[in-house]
Amino acid sequence: MVAITTNPLILHFESVANSGGGSWRFAIAGEASQIMLPAALMVASLAKCCTFAGDPQQLAPIVQSADPLAQAVLGKTAFDVFKDAQSVFLNEQSRMCQGVCDIVSHTFYGDELVVCPKAARYPEWKLARSPWFLDGREIPRVLVDDRAGESTWSKRYNGKIRYASAEIAAALVHELLGSYVEPDDVLILTPFRAQRALIRSMLGRQGQRAVRVSTVHRAQGSERKIVIFDPVDAGSPFLNSETGRRLMNVAASRAQAHLVIIVGETDLRNPYLAKMAVRARKLWDRKRDFASPLRVRLPQT
Template sequence: IDAVKFDKNKNIIQISEYQTAIKNIEKIESGKKKLSKQLGFDFSLENLFDLSDENGLLAKLDTSLRYELFVLATHYWEASWLENNETIKNFSYEQEDRKKFWQIRAMLTPCFVTTLHSGVSFFQCKVLSEFETPIDFIDLLIIDEAGQVMPAVAGALVSATKKLLLVGDALQIQPVFTLPSSIDFANAKKFTLCTDRVGYDFLKIAGILSSGDNATGQAYGNLIYLGQCKAKFKLTNHAHPGLLLREHRRCAAEIISYCNKLCYNDQLIPLTKKTLCEYPRMAYAHVKGEIKTQNGSRYNPLEAESIARWIAKNKEKLLKNSNKETLDDCIGVVTPFSAQARAIQLALNKYNLHINKVGTVHSLQGAEKDFIIFSSVYTSNDNVGTYFFDRAPNMLNVAVSRAKMSFLVFGDMDIFDKYRNSSPSSLLATYLFDKEENELLDVIQPRYCTPEIDDIQQLNSLEQHVAALKNSFERTTHELHIVSPFLTTTAIKSDNLVSTITKYSNHININIYTDPTLNDKRSHDFHNAKKMLFNAGAHVFSVKNVHSKIIAIDDRVIIEGSFNWLSASRDNPQFIREECSMEYRGEKAAKFIQLALNPIKTKIINSEKAIND
């Protein structure tokens, strides 16, 4: 058919070859009829090698003849093994005998499963007086999780194979490296792989080195990167050579969307079946904890306590949503630090909760759970340059992509800033704070849950919260602080706050703290709400990245919880959510107020003057 050529008017210009082509077509049609009769089914010549075409020859063969041939081939090699197995005991460790030995073994078990370390010693034979692994002996070597493998670790076994298939993701768990880069550089120079630091930097891109960047945890050697350099094919519109498994069937679309943007340039196609879930797909709980260290590893016991307490409270609801019998079947907890993993496990044991998957991202590699809880550990008081999970995209990519139904972040939400460069946590903040309803409201701040805190009252209903807000003006003698990340004119009007602020602002200071970045989807209403509060006599402060919801009355009373004081819906049942706040009036009130407000005051962007301008 290829012999037939046409001019620009689609006229045949090679008549002699045309006659040959016609005969070829006749042969093909005759051969197709004969083959169809032999196979017992008809097939299409179009898309002959396209497995997605169910009428194509390959697809038809996969569901008919190939299965029968596989069964026959299995029995043939079983019989061959029975014939040859007795000869194995006579084989020596010389190369030719060992090859026959493995070939006979392969008749019964053609697939050998091994580690990269033990596989090398298994496939060894005697060459002169030394034991060696033969070159190009294995027909096909498949290495799973190749993105976690240093080339130096795999090199010996790779040299023994004719064909190599690497399966893995370089953007998930990184290979572990211990070799200092100075020694790695010296080795590269010694074996003439490079002559200077510039050449060494190029080797980092190639992925063949044995060291890494200690600051980011990024390995300079990665078997997947090396495989991509050697692959001879590349998908259209894909940045790297090799195949990309684009169809994603684990996480809900809203969850994998984060990983898609973070690592895969929106090339993944979510195909997960939609399931109902009472929890937000990307949820968060704002917990103001306190960092401690243990053997150089960070942990946050208050955060760990909050996670365990919340799971205990929500146990039945979690099991109902996941349709599982035990919490261990449906929940995994991941954290950047091993000390925090231990703290969380201790807290879970305290509430008699049995969850095995609690650890760093390495413990969840390859796993999946309906609910993944991420404990971030850090607080806004920490003087940290780059958070551990922001050093590379791998950690959050692994953590988020383990969650099938819901990914829940427990921690100090003030550290998650969607406008802070292009870090993995800033992108995560965009997803977490996309909707106000993504916040978990039934989480009690852990500082109010200790045995010595007794002068406390819990607020659960909308009516209790609205009453507490109104009464706070009467109870204040000097200074009233209201922290409300969100503002709406509707809530301010519903509570008649303009007249209340006007009435009391002459003899008390009324300070209101809010976050414009969280209100960017309704900026016009937010700006009007700020003006209403300022014109009534309140000091309104715009604060960058604030998530606490607080009322502080002088230094005597603090009310803290999940209720957005100046934005929560007052009269529409559809939008009224279960809220929880704690009112504390004890001797530690002044200390708690200071701990809560000081970090907020340090992040003030501007005050009422800028608002008025």
């Protein structure tokens, strides 16, 4: 048995292929949705039987070159090429509570993704995903805050930022940590490095540097009880693309107990965010006198 990551496999392919007598029976590639096609073909050539395990609905390989040929080759994975291979869809998950799973399943998986019944029977699993309360009221499992406004380009942060949504995120953290939520329970996600820097700066001024703020690409594989997602500019071609759809899927599915999505009017023109917002407001958000305790008051108001 050999356990190896993709980069060393490429560098030492001949040695790996010839070790063990050069007759490997099985090759298993995990997180295969992020393995570029050339590397996937190398894995497939190693053994008589090859299994690619991963989620083609989540993040694809990162290709920085703008060359169309590089995009066409390096941006593809085994899921794109071996379409006739036998496959199975694993439709049970144990990370997300029912509310968050419902939103993710409805938006990205055709309502086929469900909470694993075995996991849901464990008291420890239920406790870890039990809802939080603020001011005696339960926080909705999925909340859409639509006061974020429009994004802008910042010279200071060298990228797209949205000051209003960063303000909302910081206010949310202040409210949450003011109760019994710990910094390790919260994860703030955004697609843009400039917005990440802005939010970190705001949290730093509040003395809340322990809360993790990350780009979505760096968060795949992680999870937190409460996830705050700030898309910043969901109306852009980038977030309306296949890449954007996968990115929003990853962001939403990091949440164990609560998902908060911060949007503006333009963001809701994005079909994936719009679908999540409609579903959330129909099933999980509360209106009028029962409005969420997380509809925080912003400094300027």
